[in-house]
Amino acid sequence: MAKIIEGLRYSESHEWVKAEGNVAVVGVSDFAQEEMGDITYLDMPMVGDEFAAGDEFGALESVKASSDLYCPVSGKVIEVNETLEDAPENINSDPFGSWIIKLEMSDPSELDALMDAAAYQAATSK
Amino acid sequence: MENSSDNTLKLTCLHERHVRLGAKMSPFAGFDMPIQYSSIVEEHNAVRNAAGLFDVSHMGEITISGPDARKFVNHVFTNDVSSLESGKIIYGMMLHGNGGTVDDLIVYKGPGEEDWLLVVNAANIAKDYAHLLSCTEGFDVKVTDRSDKWGQIALQGPDSERLLLTLPGMEACSSLGFYEFCTVTAEGTPVIVSRSGYTGEDGFEVYAAPALICEFWDKLLAAGALPCGLGCRDTLRFEAGLPLYGHELADDISPIEAGLGMFCKLDKTDGFIGCDALRSQKENGVNRKLVGIEVLDRAIPRAGYAVELEDETQIGTVTTGYRSISLDRSLCFALVDARYAALGTALKVRIHRHVFPAEVVRKRFYQTNYKK
Numbered sequence: 001m002a003k004i005i006e007g008l009r010y011s012e013s014h015e016w017v018k019a020e021g022n023v024a025v026v027g028v029s030d031f032a033q034e035e036m037g038d039i040t041y042l043d044m045p046m047v048g049d050e051f052a053a054g055d056e057f058g059a060l061e062s063v064k065a066s067s068d069l070y071c072p073v074s075g076k077v078i079e080v081n082e083t084l085e086d087a088p089e090n091i092n093s094d095p096f097g098s099w100i101i102k103l104e105m106s107d108p109s110e111l112d113a114l115m116d117a118a119a120y121q122a123a124t125s126k
Numbered sequence: 127m128e129n130s131s132d133n134t135l136k137l138t139c140l141h142e143r144h145v146r147l148g149a150k151m152s153p154f155a156g157f158d159m160p161i162q163y164s165s166i167v168e169e170h171n172a173v174r175n176a177a178g179l180f181d182v183s184h185m186g187e188i189t190i191s192g193p194d195a196r197k198f199v200n201h202v203f204t205n206d207v208s209s210l211e212s213g214k215i216i217y218g219m220m221l222h223g224n225g226g227t228v229d230d231l232i233v234y235k236g237p238g239e240e241d242w243l244l245v246v247n248a249a250n251i252a253k254d255y256a257h258l259l260s261c262t263e264g265f266d267v268k269v270t271d272r273s274d275k276w277g278q279i280a281l282q283g284p285d286s287e288r289l290l291l292t293l294p295g296m297e298a299c300s301s302l303g304f305y306e307f308c309t310v311t312a313e314g315t316p317v318i319v320s321r322s323g324y325t326g327e328d329g330f331e332v333y334a335a336p337a338l339i340c341e342f343w344d345k346l347l348a349a350g351a352l353p354c355g356l357g358c359r360d361t362l363r364f365e366a367g368l369p370l371y372g373h374e375l376a377d378d379i380s381p382i383e384a385g386l387g388m389f390c391k392l393d394k395t396d397g398f399i400g401c402d403a404l405r406s407q408k409e410n411g412v413n414r415k416l417v418g419i420e421v422l423d424r425a426i427p428r429a430g431y432a433v434e435l436e437d438e439t440q441i442g443t444v445t446t447g448y449r450s451i452s453l454d455r456s457l458c459f460a461l462v463d464a465r466y467a468a469l470g471t472a473l474k475v476r477i478h479r480h481v482f483p484a485e486v487v488r489k490r491f492y493q494t495n496y497k498k
Contacts, residue, residue: 040449
C-alpha cells in the first residue's frame, strides 16, 4: 500500500505539494514511484523558469518508461533539488523527502483545486 | 498504470503464479505477462551475477515435418540449414520477397530428418504461420502451430547450469554447448532443453507440456533462481546487442540494414525468399543502418527519439534505449542515414526539450558470457 502524507496536496498526475507560505515544494508521490519502478534519470527545469498549473516542467525516467512531470500550481522556479541529479533513485527510497522543485506561487488559491490526502487516497485505491 | 484485467488477453500456464508472486502484469503481444516482480534492476543483476528465471511461454513454436522439411526450412530461412545436424540450433530470419523481415527466429533440428522446430516471436505467431503456409507450394511438408500446447521457461545467468541440474533427468544437459539442445524425458513426457537465451549470459531454455513447466518453475525458484519479468529481459538483450522484432527488425527493415548480414547466407544453393533483394542491398549499399549510440550524459534515449546532426537535421530515430544497468551508460540502438553510421561519428540525440551530444559506438555494449 502506497504511503500518503497528511497535510500535503496531491495532483491527478501524482505530484505532491507542500505549501510553505508563498512557496510550493513539489515532488512525486509514493504511488507514482512505485508505479514507475527504479528511477534512473530526472529531467529538471532551470531556476527562473515560469510555469502555469498543468504545464510540463520536467520528466522522470525509470528503466522502462519516461513519465512527464506536471506543475500542480502556477509559479516561478526558485530552487531545484540538485542532489537528485546524481541520485535520482532517492525518489524511490524516500519520495516525500525528495522534493524536486520549489516554486514561488503566483496564485496560492490554486492549491484548493488539488486533492487532500483523503481524496488522493481514494483516487489511488480504485 | 496499465489495465491488466483485459479478459481478451491470453494467459500462460504460469499466470496464476505470477499474480501470486505479486508481479506487475502488463499486456505484451496479446498475453498478460509479468513485467517485473521486485525491481528491474535487481532482476537484471540476478541474471548477470547468479540466475534468473523467465516465463517465455508466450513465444511461438511451429513445427515443420515431412519429406521436404529441410529443403523447405532452407527456402524460407536466411541462414543455411543444409548441413545442420540433429541437436543443433541456428538463428536467422524469414523475409518477404523485398527483403523486409517477417520475423527473426531460431530453428531446432530434431532427432529425425523430418523434425524441425521454429521458435518465433509471440507477436508474430499468426503472421509467421500464415507466411509459412503460403510458401509450401511444391514442398511435401506439414506446418503445425503448437504454440498453445507448450510452455517455455528460460533459466539465465552464470548459476543456471547448477540450478538446472537440481531438476530430475537433466544430467545430459550439462555437456551442451551454446546453441545445442537435447530432448530428455521427465515424468514420462518429453522435454526440450537448449543452451540458449536472450540475455548475453549462459543459460537454458526449456520447452515442455504446461504441467511440467509449472513444476520446473516451482523447483527452480525453490533452488534459488530469482523470478524475472519482461522488463529486464529487454534491458539484458539490449546490452548484449540483440535485436527485438518491432524495434530493430520489422516488415520494412531488412537484416542488412539491421547489421545482421552474417545470419543471411546469400550464396546458399537455391537461395531463399528475399535473397535477391538482400544481394542487391549488399551490392548497392543501403540507405540506413542500425548503429549503437552512446549519449554523453545521464539523459536516456528512448525509442522514437530523433537522432540529429549539429545543425538539427534529423538523420535517424532511436529504436531501443536505456540507461544501461550493467554499464551505467546512456545507450541506444538507432536506425540512421548510412552516411553517418561509422564508429566514432559525432551525433546528437533529442531528449525531451534538450539536445545531447552522442557518438556512434559498437552495438554489442556488454561482453557476452556464452558457454563455448
